[in-house]
Amino acid sequence: MSVGVAKRLERFRKDKNLTVTEVVMLMADKSVSVMEEMLTYAVQGPKVKTSLFAPQGVAGPPKGTGSEQRQWSPRPEDRQVMAQLVEMSGLTNESTYIAVALNYCLPEKPCKKD
Numbered sequence: 001m002s003v004g005v006a007k008r009l010e011r012f013r014k015d016k017n018l019t020v021t022e023v024v025m026l027m028a029d030k031s032v033s034v035m036e037e038m039l040t041y042a043v044q045g046p047k048v049k050t051s052l053f054a055p056q057g058v059a060g061p062p063k064g065t066g067s068e069q070r071q072w073s074p075r076p077e078d079r080q081v082m083a084q085l086v087e088m089s090g091l092t093n094e095s096t097y098i099a100v101a102l103n104y105c106l107p108e109k110p111c112k113k114d
Contacts, residue, residue, distance in 0.1 A: 001099035002066035008106045009070060021072040023106075024098055028085060031101035038104040039089060064103025065096055072098070 001009070013023050031038055042062040074082065079094075086097045103109060 001068045001070065001095075001102060002064055003068055005064050005066070005099060005103045005106070006068035006070065008108055009102055012106050019073075020070050021074060024072045024102070025074075025078065027101045027105040028082065028098065030105045032085070034104070035089060038100060039091075041104055042100040062091065062096060062100050064099040066099070 009020065009023060012018075013020060016023075018026070042064060044060040044063060082094050082097065086092075086094055089097055089100075091097045091100060
């Protein structure tokens with residue numbers, strides 16, 4: 001996840017007295033109801049689009065992803081649920097899904113579904 005997402009995760013975790021695993025599961029659960037908007041928000045498209053030329057600029061990685069890592073400890077059945085969410089989203093892996101969901105659903109970002 002990105003440095004910003006990691007900081008927001010830690011702030012939220014401490015404020016609510018939760019573990020990283022609990023926060024991941026809460027935000028992944030919240031992400032289901034807003035998945036389409038979350039994925040639209042996360043995908044970075046080309047920098048320049050015109051009507052005459054092919055899009056210019058490389059699309060970047062999904063917003064929220066980065067080099068920061070946090071350990072979560074799911075039970076096997078929780079990992080199966082996460083695998084289903086990854087499949088539904090079309091994202092490449094569990095880590096990417098978690099970073100995107102945390103970025104979108106932790107406080108200070110668009111997900112307002114409480």
